[in-house]
Amino acid sequence: MGKITNEELLKKISEKFDQQITVVGEPYGLLTIETGREQIIDLLDFLKNDTVLQFIYLTDLTGIHYPEQEKPIGIIYHLHSLVNNVRIRIKVFLPADDYHIPTATTVWNGANWMERETYDFFGVIFDGHPDLRRILNVDDMTAFPMRKEYPLEDPNRVDKKDYFFGR
Amino acid sequence: MIESRICVGFCSIKFMSDIQLVEAPPGVEGAGFFATSLDKVIGLARSNSLWPLPFATSCCGIEFMATMASHYDLSRFGAERLSFSPRQADLLMVMGTISKKMGPVLRQVYLQMAEPRWVMAVGACASSGGIFDTYSVLQGIDEVIPVDVYVPGCPPRPEAIIDGFMGIQKLVQTESLRRRNEPEYQKLLASYGIQ
Numbered sequence: 054m055g056k057i058t059n060e061e062l063l064k065k066i067s068e069k070f071d072q073q074i075t076v077v078g079e080p081y082g083l084l085t086i087e088t089g090r091e092q093i094i095d096l097l098d099f100l101k102n103d104t105v106l107q108f109i110y111l112t113d114l115t116g117i118h119y120p121e122q123e124k125p126i127g128i129i130y131h132l133h134s135l136v137n138n139v140r141i142r143i144k145v146f147l148p149a150d151d152y153h154i155p156t157a158t159t160v161w162n163g164a165n166w167m168e169r170e171t172y173d174f175f176g177v178i179f180d181g182h183p184d185l186r187r188i189l190n191v192d193d194m195t196a197f198p199m200r201k202e203y204p205l206e207d208p209n210r211v212d213k214k215d216y217f218f219g220r
Numbered sequence: 221m222i223e224s225r226i227c228v229g230f231c232s233i234k235f236m237s238d239i240q241l242v243e244a245p246p247g248v249e250g251a252g253f254f255a256t257s258l259d260k261v262i263g264l265a266r267s268n269s270l271w272p273l274p275f276a277t278s279c280c281g282i283e284f285m286a287t288m289a290s291h292y293d294l295s296r297f298g299a300e301r302l303s304f305s306p307r308q309a310d311l312l313m314v315m316g317t318i319s320k321k322m323g324p325v326l327r328q329v330y331l332q333m334a335e336p337r338w339v340m341a342v343g344a345c346a347s348s349g350g351i352f353d354t355y356s357v358l359q360g361i362d363e364v365i366p367v368d369v370y371v372p373g374c375p376p377r378p379e380a381i382i383d384g385f386m387g388i389q390k391l392v393q394t395e396s397l398r399r400r401n402e403p404e405y406q407k408l409l410a411s412y413g414i415q
Contacts, residue, residue: 189321189356190321190355190356191320191321191323196355198355198356203355204355205353205354205355206353206354206355207349207353207354207355207357207359209359209363210348210349210353210359211348211359212348213353
């Protein structure tokens with residue numbers, strides 16, 4: 054068990070970011086909150102540098118796509134307080150056709166490649182990122198393959214065509 | 221074919237052993253001499269001293285290791301010497317999933333090989349993409365380089381890899397000495413944008 058309970062953690066965050074966060078839930082005891090891109094860096098900075106909380110470790114930064122939502126693309130941060138043995142998950146959803154969010158590399162250098170990966174797969178622009186280019190996929194790829202509108206299958210595949218199976 | 225004839229001595233000597241040697245190609249045999257065409261001798265020599273370059277990226281590579289090891293022993297076919305440099309390799313054996321990012325690397329390795337060169341696609345992934353029908357995986361290495369022999373299987377057993385290797389040997393034996401100069405071969409390479 055962590056040294057800080059989720060209630061204490063939430064109270065501490067609410068003191069500073071009262072109207073700017075909403076609690077999504079606590080699945081498997083992992084406190085999950087949602088916020089907007091205007092204050093995400095302030096929030097991350099607070100969580101990292103607060104003398105009690107000390108969320109010094111950015112475990113993961115990734116994206117998600119819900120095409121049916123009004124704000125389809127989400128950015129998800131997982132933070133870990135090694136001192137207090139407690140974790141938190143922060144979500145930020147971005148409106149359609151405006152996938153911009155400030156970079157977290159100003160808080161953690163480790164966010165650099167994670168943001169490149171999120172850009173590579175979801176096409177999210179991290180404003181202020183020092184070197185925002187593709188990291189895993191081929192450089193000349195034009196699509197953002199983890200978005201739902203791009204088909205998973207490779208169009209060059211020939212041996213699965215219907216006429217080979219009498220369809 | 222007079223000018224391309226060659227004599228090989230001692231071909232008719234029978235050794236007192238049950239070890240099978242490579243059979244001599246068809247030719248004219250007599251007391252103390254044997255004559256055949258240069259094509260056949262070169263083909264015989266090449267096919268029994270192929271230097272494979274293993275380009276192993278996944279589980280098919282493990283099967284290849286079994287093929288090279290003592291039980292299946294690919295050395296019996298003259299492929300004792302693996303070449304980990306493409307410069308000295310004759311046969312590129314591509315074993316495993318090739319992602320699109322790996323495609324240019326594979327092509328570079330192929331371009332670095334000297335003629336004559338052959339390519340073997342081992343396993344479903346190298347041949348067609350296999351189960352990885354996805355945006356990040358090359359749907360068969362024949363999208364970037366020409367392939368001589370495809371070995372099916374996921375992964376193929378060592379017997380299948382040996383069968384594919386013998387298929388390559390058959391090609392090496394029967395094709396003409398200067399395959400590279402044939403218009404058909406040049407057309408094939410041109411279709412891949414090579415030279």
